[in-house]
Amino acid sequence: MQNTLNRIEQMHDSSLFTAAVFDQAESERIGVSNYSYWRSTFRTFFKSKLVIALVALMAAILLMSFLYPLFSKVDPTKVSTRSRNWNLRPSWDHLFGTDTLGRDIFARAWYGCRNSFLLAFCIALSDVGIGMIAGAIWGYNRKLDPIMIELYNIMTNIPSTVYLVLLAYIMNTSYLTLFISMASRGWIVEARFFRNRILSIRDSEYNIASRCLGTPMFRIATRNIIPQIISLIIMEAALCIPYSIGSEVFLGFVGVGMPVDAITLGNMVNQGRASFTLHPYQMLLPTAVLCLITVAFYIIGNRFADASDPRNHL
Amino acid sequence: MDFSGKVRGNKMGKYILRRLLRSIVTLLIVFVAVFMLLRFMPLNGYFPQEMIKETDEATRMAYLRNLGLLDHPFVQLWRFLSNLMHGDLGRSITVYPKVPISTLMAEKIPTTAFLGFWSMLVGIVAGISMGMMMVRWKNRLGDALGNGYILLVRAVPSLIYLFFLQIWVSRWLNLPLVYDKDIPQSWILPILCLSLSSVAWYALWIRRFMVDEENQDYVKFAFVKGLSRKAVLRKHIFRTAVIPITAYLPSDLLNIVAGSLIIETLYAIPGTGGLLTTAIKRQDNNLVQVLVLMYAALSILGVFLGDLLLAFVDPRIKLTEEK
Numbered sequence: 001m002q003n004t005l006n007r008i009e010q011m012h013d014s015s016l017f018t019a020a021v022f023d024q025a026e027s028e029r030i031g032v033s034n035y036s037y038w039r040s041t042f043r044t045f046f047k048s049k050l051v052i053a054l055v056a057l058m059a060a061i062l063l064m065s066f067l068y069p070l071f072s073k074v075d076p077t078k079v080s081t082r083s084r085n086w087n088l089r090p091s092w093d094h095l096f097g098t099d100t101l102g103r104d105i106f107a108r109a110w111y112g113c114r115n116s117f118l119l120a121f122c123i124a125l126s127d128v129g130i131g132m133i134a135g136a137i138w139g140y141n142r143k144l145d146p147i148m149i150e151l152y153n154i155m156t157n158i159p160s161t162v163y164l165v166l167l168a169y170i171m172n173t174s175y176l177t178l179f180i181s182m183a184s185r186g187w188i189v190e191a192r193f194f195r196n197r198i199l200s201i202r203d204s205e206y207n208i209a210s211r212c213l214g215t216p217m218f219r220i221a222t223r224n225i226i227p228q229i230i231s232l233i234i235m236e237a238a239l240c241i242p243y244s245i246g247s248e249v250f251l252g253f254v255g256v257g258m259p260v261d262a263i264t265l266g267n268m269v270n271q272g273r274a275s276f277t278l279h280p281y282q283m284l285l286p287t288a289v290l291c292l293i294t295v296a297f298y299i300i301g302n303r304f305a306d307a308s309d310p311r312n313h314l
Numbered sequence: 315m316d317f318s319g320k321v322r323g324n325k326m327g328k329y330i331l332r333r334l335l336r337s338i339v340t341l342l343i344v345f346v347a348v349f350m351l352l353r354f355m356p357l358n359g360y361f362p363q364e365m366i367k368e369t370d371e372a373t374r375m376a377y378l379r380n381l382g383l384l385d386h387p388f389v390q391l392w393r394f395l396s397n398l399m400h401g402d403l404g405r406s407i408t409v410y411p412k413v414p415i416s417t418l419m420a421e422k423i424p425t426t427a428f429l430g431f432w433s434m435l436v437g438i439v440a441g442i443s444m445g446m447m448m449v450r451w452k453n454r455l456g457d458a459l460g461n462g463y464i465l466l467v468r469a470v471p472s473l474i475y476l477f478f479l480q481i482w483v484s485r486w487l488n489l490p491l492v493y494d495k496d497i498p499q500s501w502i503l504p505i506l507c508l509s510l511s512s513v514a515w516y517a518l519w520i521r522r523f524m525v526d527e528e529n530q531d532y533v534k535f536a537f538v539k540g541l542s543r544k545a546v547l548r549k550h551i552f553r554t555a556v557i558p559i560t561a562y563l564p565s566d567l568l569n570i571v572a573g574s575l576i577i578e579t580l581y582a583i584p585g586t587g588g589l590l591t592t593a594i595k596r597q598d599n600n601l602v603q604v605l606v607l608m609y610a611a612l613s614i615l616g617v618f619l620g621d622l623l624l625a626f627v628d629p630r631i632k633l634t635e636e637k
Contacts, residue, residue, distance in 0.1 A: 150340060150343075153340045154344050157340070157344045157610040157613055158344055158606070158610075159348075159590060159609070161591050162348055162351055162602070165355075165595055166354060166355065169355065246470075246471035246472070250472070250576070253575075253579075254575065254588075254591050256595065269473070269474065273477060276477075276481070290471070290474070294469045295465065298465060298469035299465065299469075
């Protein structure tokens with residue numbers, strides 16, 4: 001006992017220990033990690049090599065499809081009167097060959113990409129934009145719920161061909177008709193999706209905790225809710241592109257899609273289908289481009305959804 | 315004494331009644347909306363091609379009046395509904411001139427429903443097995459193959475892969491290129507093609523629900539008890555994961571009569587697949603009305619039955635709305 005005390009006495013040597021100075025600022029510092037939602041999302045997103053490759057490829061295709069029509073001198077609508085220019089196999093002059101009327105398929109593919117992209121972007125913008133706003137109102141207003149659900153049931157049950165054909169009578173088939181008929185229905189599907197997500201985010205535990213701590217509504221909206229919604233918006237917009245290109249192909253097949261002379265990927269696939277048995281390359285090459293685009297955007301959208309989920313963050 | 319069962323039954327009866335009434339209202343709105351939209355179509359669309367060339371204005375008007383197309387839309391609506399109550403669906407105008415629609419449907423629905431039923435079975439069996447395989451070998455080859463399949467089916471426009479499947483698989487396996495009622499080999503490809511997307515759908519959701527269940531306490535407990543992964547997957551996880559799927563079974567079963575436009579066109583199947591689109595394009599009002607009414611009724615009924623079935627198989631769900 002005495003021994004121990006002696007030892008403590010020895011340890012309590014003022015040369016070895018100095019009393020710390022009380023620091024007000026230091027004592028009130030809160031341990032905050034430097035976690036940033038967006039940095040983590042993008043780090044997780046770009047960790048996969050496949051995603052990097054696909055994003056780069058899509059950026060290249062996008063850039064090319066908007067630059068090619070500006071700089072190329074090849075006219076995609078130029079019909080050749082000489083039969084020796086028809087149905088040419090792919091060569092250095094015509095990278096994708098020529099179609100039954102001697103039009104250059106390589107040029108048409110880029111014009112088609114551009115037009116299909118533009119249509120898809122417009123649809124994505126309106127579907128996701130209107131859908132998000134409607135979904136937010138729907139999610140936050142309980143009284144609206146029965147009305148909106150009724151509206152959803154009605155709208156999803158009216159075949160879109162009905163107003164597509166009707167619109168085509170009123171204002172002829174064009175990009176606008178196709179856009180209106182696809183966008184008039186897409187928004188409510190998106191609105192329902194956003195409504196469900198906003199409901200679950202609003203009532204999630206960390207938001208209830210925030211509210212209990214007295215966080216102002218504005219801060220809850222900007223820090224807790226909007227970041228989650230933005231990642232959903234990006235994901236839904238990315239997934240809208242394969243959807244709208246797919247619908248365009250389908251409507252072309254039904255015969256209520258674009259006018260025949262419009263150059264879109266959907267039209268090219270449907271036109272190539274007619275000559276497939278004789279000249280398979282006329283369909284295969286545009287189809288390959290189309291599938292590349294839809295598959296890439298589908299993967300990008302889904303991978304982004306995974307990356308934006310905080311549970312997958314490191 | 316326990317009255318809870320009786321009370322619950324009573325509440326459930328009320329709930330079902332209210333749900334049914336709301337479904338009927340939805341159905342009516344959908345129907346009236348389509349009905350009115352159709353009346354905006356131009357009158358020229360109602361004539362067969364040769365009639366426009368050969369007849370004068372008066373004959374054409376008489377033709378329209380005979381069909382009752384010149385009456386006020388509400389009069390037409392009332393006429394249709396009262397005929398419907400007597401079991402009379404009306405006659406097709408342009409697509410199959412003067413053929414009673416009930417006869418038409420009786421001819422077309424069995425073909426489509428037959429193929430649809432088998433493809434639904436294939437879809438459920440193959441889809442669920444595929445989803446289970448993906449969970450069994452999660453993050454390994456089986457999972458990657460399954461995900462690749464789902465990705466292709468969902469991202470590539472269906473027309474494209476259906477077209478290539480028809481051309482290449484029929485050549486490869488020496489199968490007939492078009493459907494024929496009397497040749498069973500020609501049924502294989504249409505059924506397979508019809509089931510492709512539902513296989514992907516079932517696999518996707520079974521996998522997702524099973525992966526979600528894997529983190530539950532009861533699953534960890536089952537592992538702690540020393541059960542093998544296979545047994546836990548099959549006996550514990552699968553049974554819970556399949557419950558949310560059952561809500562979609564009634565819809566799937568009812569929708570087999572709708573058919574697929576693309577597949578029925580590619581394989582020349584005389585079914586209901588392209589009927590609605592053709593009827594709309596050719597302004598066959600009577601046919602469009604019946605089809606829209608039928609499809610909307612089936613889809614609303616499907617969702618309704620799905621909810622009932624879910625409440626029946628999942629004891630956690632009570633249909634009565636809580637106050």
